[in-house]
Amino acid sequence: MEDPSPPLQSPTPSKVSMQNGPPPRVRGAPRPRLLLQGQRRSGKSSISSVVFHKMPPTETLFLESTTRIQKEPVNTFMDFQVWDFPGQIDYNDGTFDLEAIFSDTGALIYVIDAQDEYLEALTRLHQTIITIQRFNPSINVEVFIHKVDGLSDDFKLDTQRDIVQRTTDELADLGFDSVHINYHLTSIYDHSIFEAFSKVIQKLLPELGTLENLLNGLVSNCRIEKAFLFDVLSKIYVATDSSPVDVQSYEICSDYIDVVLDMTEIYGYDRGDSSEVSTVEESKSSMGSTNAEDWSLPDQSSVMKLQNGMVLFLREINKFLALICIMRKESFEKRGLIDYNVQVFQQALEKVFELHR
Numbered sequence: 001m002e003d004p005s006p007p008l009q010s011p012t013p014s015k016v017s018m019q020n021g022p023p024p025r026v027r028g029a030p031r032p033r034l035l036l037q038g039q040r041r042s043g044k045s046s047i048s049s050v051v052f053h054k055m056p057p058t059e060t061l062f063l064e065s066t067t068r069i070q071k072e073p074v075n076t077f078m079d080f081q082v083w084d085f086p087g088q089i090d091y092n093d094g095t096f097d098l099e100a101i102f103s104d105t106g107a108l109i110y111v112i113d114a115q116d117e118y119l120e121a122l123t124r125l126h127q128t129i130i131t132i133q134r135f136n137p138s139i140n141v142e143v144f145i146h147k148v149d150g151l152s153d154d155f156k157l158d159t160q161r162d163i164v165q166r167t168t169d170e171l172a173d174l175g176f177d178s179v180h181i182n183y184h185l186t187s188i189y190d191h192s193i194f195e196a197f198s199k200v201i202q203k204l205l206p207e208l209g210t211l212e213n214l215l216n217g218l219v220s221n222c223r224i225e226k227a228f229l230f231d232v233l234s235k236i237y238v239a240t241d242s243s244p245v246d247v248q249s250y251e252i253c254s255d256y257i258d259v260v261l262d263m264t265e266i267y268g269y270d271r272g273d274s275s276e277v278s279t280v281e282e283s284k285s286s287m288g289s290t291n292a293e294d295w296s297l298p299d300q301s302s303v304m305k306l307q308n309g310m311v312l313f314l315r316e317i318n319k320f321l322a323l324i325c326i327m328r329k330e331s332f333e334k335r336g337l338i339d340y341n342v343q344v345f346q347q348a349l350e351k352v353f354e355l356h357r
């Protein structure tokens with residue numbers, strides 16, 4: 001990889017978002033809720049810490065066992081809550097208000113430790129799905145087959161096949177064959193956990209189709225190979241164009257965000273503390289701020305030329321979102337066209353979020 005070229009439109013790269021406070025949201029608006037469940041030590045708290053708190057994976061070795069439900073607000077481009085359940089919890093002991101827990105939950109993320117014996121975890125998963133169906137049949141059920149870093153590729157796939165088969169058979173026997181479940185192979189030691197979370201979050205976005213269409217337009221107008229709209233703080237990708245995502249493209253874009261953030265932490269200039277914004281009692285969306293201050297930031301971008309003739313182009317969209325494109329060197333030569341189209345894309349995004357308020 002060559003040295004990153006200096007930002008084209010700014011003498012120093014900006015702090016993409018780290019310096020800004022939590023995004024403002026509508027007071028009292030419900031936050032989509034994600035439930036993290038699974039057996040003890042399956043890795044629930046580690047997932048939440050690595051994805052939302054930038055904890056280095058090796059430090060999760062020292063996490064203590066969760067003893068009560070941890071309700072954590074996550075303030076990124078979209079405000080939501082993650083509820084981390086202790087592994088040993090039993091809902092059916094009569095002490096829980098199941099309706100309150102499950103009724104307006106966006107997704108159940110059930111974590112299974114793939115390095116351990118998982119039959120008991122599967123029994124609990126099946127019971128949980130059946131319980132949830134009573135309160136919220138439309139919930140997204142996402143199974144993270146987790147800690148796959150220690151497994152060979154064949155073993156990973158065999159494990160996934162076995163889990164899918166047992167779950168499908170069991171639910172069909174109990175008359176729940178219409179429940180749709182998504183399975184993800186995950187590990188905190190690579191990008192797979194961020195990719196899986198991206199897919200979970202995308203399903204909660206009513207604007208997803210529009211965002212994809214906008215990205216498709218951008219990609220075809222500027223001859224971009226792949227474009228991602230990233231939430232900078234969590235490195236979750238909010239949307240991408242409709243060409244297939246290959247893991248390498250995702251990984252390189254995600255690493256690029258880390259590079260840009262690290263650089264801006266050290267060399268970025270202070271653009272003022274916009275955290276004041278969140279203390280002002282204004283009516284704002286929980287999804288993509290429409291506050292003029294957030295959207296009218298000076299354009300910040302960064303470019304990196306890769307050895308294989310490709311170019312990585314990052315453009316800050318607002319204080320939570322960044323667009324990252326992978327394109328051929330020749331396509332990047334039409335820089336004016338790219339800047340113009342990205343500006344149009346940015347304005348369209350602003351309107352989309354405004355409309356969904």
Ligand SMILES: Nc1nc2c(ncn2[C@@H]2O[C@H](COP(=O)(O)OP(=O)(O)OP(=O)(O)O)[C@@H](O)[C@H]2O)c(=O)[nH]1
Nearest residue numbers: 041042043044045046060061065066087147187188
């Ligand atoms: N190899 C590997 N280990 C992991 C992974 N994720 C978590 N772990 C380890 O699993 C252990 C348990 O993780 P926790 O996050 O505390 O598990 P938990 O599900 O929150 O456990 P409880 O709070 O008891 O319910 C820790 O030692 C983590 O380092 C992973 O992807 N791969």
